[in-house]
Amino acid sequence: MDSTTISSPAAPAASSATASPVGPPPSAGNTLVKDLPAGLVVFLVALPLCLGISLASGAPLLAGLVAGIVGGVVVSWVSGSHLSVSGPAAGLTTIVLAGIQQAGSYEAFLVAVVLAGVLQVALGALKAGVIGMYFPTSVIRGMLAAIGLILILKQIPHFLGGDEDFFEDLNFFQPDGMNTFSSIGRAIGELQPGALLIGLFSLTVLLLWERPFVKRNKVLGLVPGALIVVVCSILINLALGSMRPEWQVKTTHLVKLPVISSVDDVLGSLRFPDWSVLLNGNIYLLALTIGIVASLESLLSVEAVDKLDPLKRNTPTNRELLAQGTGNIISGLLGGLPLTAVIVRSSANINAGAASRLSAFIHGILLLMAVLFLEDVLNLIPLSALAAVLLMVGYKLTKPALFVTQWKLGWAQFLPFVVTIGVILFTDLLKGVGVGLAVAAFYILKANAESAYFFHYEPDHQPGTVHLKLAEHVSFLNKAAITTTLDRFKPGTRVILDGSDSVSIDYDVLEAIENFRQSANDRGVELVLRDIPQVQVLGH
Template sequence: MFKHLNKDFPASIVVFFVAIPLCLGIALASGAPLFSGLIAGIIGGIVVGAISGSSLGVSGPAAGLAAIVLAAISKLGYENLLLAVVIGGAIQIVFGLLKAGIIGYYFPNSVIKGMLTGIGIIIILKQIPHFFGYDGDPQGDWAFFQVDGENTFSELINALNNISPGATLIAIIGMTILILWEAVLSKKGKFFKLVQGPLVAVAVGIIYYLLTRDSETFGISADHLVNVPVPDSFDSFVGQFTLPSFEMIGTMEIWITGFTIALVASLETLLCVEATDKLDPHKRTTPTNRELFAQGTGNLMSGMVGGLPITQVIVRSSANIQSGGQTKMSAILHGFLLLISVVIIPNILNYIPLSVLAAILFLVGYKLAKPALFVQMYQAGWKQFVPFMVTIIGIIFGDLLIGISLGLVVGIVVILIKSYQNSYFLHIENVENGGKTVKMRLAEEVTFINKGAILKELNNLENDSYLIMDVTKTKYLDRDIIDILDDFKIKAEEKNIDIKIVSERGTVENPESYLEFFELDKKPA
């Protein structure tokens, strides 16, 4: 965990700056005390980060649960909600012990890519108002239709009619620093790699605020700044923690709410795990059952001290990856930074302009939703493009679960149209040669439904193995399986595993690209 500290620590700083406004904004959107979001962020970083097997995933309060939490607080009260969070955490631990984490493997890559892209677009749309200094809604409000009667697009119009010159100017300066730092300065020397652009942008934002706060034109008002609760004594700090009420533990409504939290949080976590593993440059695989156990432990502890429910969050995870994080230490350190900041320097945090943080998130969103990805998915064929677009539209105009559900339904329909046979078996034959040669014969039709089984067998291969993959009888090979093979190529090189593909077109050793070798949706010729 300490091997890559030189990369993990700078990445943790970036994730910390991303997490601060999100923790506060999601708490505000949930109708909960602001401190509850920070508690969830701290526990998500330190506790979940330590227990989880995810190398790059970062956990904290999630916007996908905001509507559930808001309804539960209105109906049950905050202390009873905390009891439901505790129960939800216990149920998640049971899910992990029952090995329910395999569910995440049954989502096609087109839907996962659509989820990432949809979230990227939402980040951009939701950060534009904050970029221009219009902070009418919290940064945690990710819904299209908002409780104040506005929607995502009408908020953009409102922002253009309420531009703050000071907030906009420092946002543009911050954006310029971020782009120059990544594109030019980071290649100039070790200093620019050690000190990250977002840290510099935030520091410049604080200095700008302090120098211009008396200016009527270019000053930044208090409602355009980070707003961390500032206790005036140790007692007031301790008073921010709330204990759950166990008096209603036998009430059915509490258990229904707890189960709902557990189910939604588990599904959102598994989807984020799949997406994060996809973004991982080293293509490491997160143990999903352990992840459910870690998330359940985090939710149990968060509910016990007054925090919001926790999931793995793709916004923070992708920011971690894009900032060069290498191990789980970056997630853990970001949790400690949250803890230290709310205890020692809350006043300094409250000098950070939200527009600078919006600039940071704007670039995160762009990297998730690059225009080139739309071209790539279109060129991959309609069976990839349609579920991809449906997922994006569902997420933008609905929410994460609606988008994922619609994309999955379309993906299943596509598979049913294409897969006219039922052969989904994976045949593995061990060949006598020192116990290190494995022959894997794929079935006539292999789809994303087989992804979990194939991925498991590939990950179980020992170092220095020799894999013979026989696809001579395979008539349909899903793009998801080819993506797995291309991803596994990196891991195979690290584990010194040689691969031979046997097909009707002939035999090839360690192909440069499986994507180019196979003809999609056809029997290999």
């Protein structure tokens, strides 16, 4: 294609791929109008999940809430991500369940959580976060689509009022012996009319709140649809108790928050690490397992969140490991579950219109307030209303248009995408990503067998100009190096990015270049593209 020139005024530039996102973050005052309702939505989604993950992990009920509070109040500010939300993760459920049994007590298990956090801090200090740059777009999109499908399938039983287990279990086989599809079948047989009525009403409200006429309204646009859903669902259920008692949603299908009347009750309910187990070698092996798995899940999640971010900001991955490690140290010391960056709550955060990390912080504060003051009200919320919120999140993650887009990109992008989805659906997240990476690597190795990879850049004869020439074949494995190089250009630099010698440039690299092109104006960089095709970036 013809050369494309983007002239831009001087602006701050990121120094590396692991530096702060492009440009200064919006101030809290400018984003509060968006972050406050988004934080409320994430809180409503996170509350039952924190409780359910505690139950599924065999941990004290308060442990999940402690992890959620730490993830919101602490990790949101230590992390460099603007939109990700951290908390207890379903991907660690089986590890926690087995770990508590292996350690001999929950107090002994907490020592492993603290040590896992120390390991993550060390990994961040050693700059191990760069591994997050090597996950191809097709696999990340497959992970998002799979989580969207799982959310839809997992929430159907709660939407119908036929399942009492409400937690973020992403695995096909559940701890209660059921699987994703058998749970739906059982729920249909045990359908509760009241729960279904509230679920349908909630879904209708959420769909209406997506319509332009609501978004344009100055008053309605400020009120999150999830808040309307929660308030109305409580009122409808109370009305059913008076008008049709047999339709009223059972207490087993309402939010179950532990009743705590004072701060002393909170302190009395907390568990603390039993440091006497430090001489037990199994504790260190358990800590290693938690630290590695939690780090991988966090890196996958923030990579996915960056792709969903409307502003296409980059999360500094080394800092993310430091943040997650800090969170796990504090959570373990306070008796909480291990935590990670979690894509379900992060997706809900983005879909609710969050603009900065303030929304995640607000969600953490609301969780803390809920523990101390709001349990009586929150325990009136029907789970079918919250299921409707998650159904909307799931649909937005796996829209049919996404599958069409991946198909049009060819087999090298489509096959890793669908394989990742299939394996995650029937096993778990990490296995699915691993198999998806293997399929993507096959295509890369096949291409590299035909043409070697290299790329270099050298100063042009014109002062202040850098000429960067891509190789004959550029794969997603080169994405980290190219992104890092582009991020290092200072304001006032003229960059010529030359693909005239390239036979093929992988979609992941083209996407990274397109993200840089869109942000060049803010960076103060003048960019010239030669023979580099532009691509449509997801979200634009």
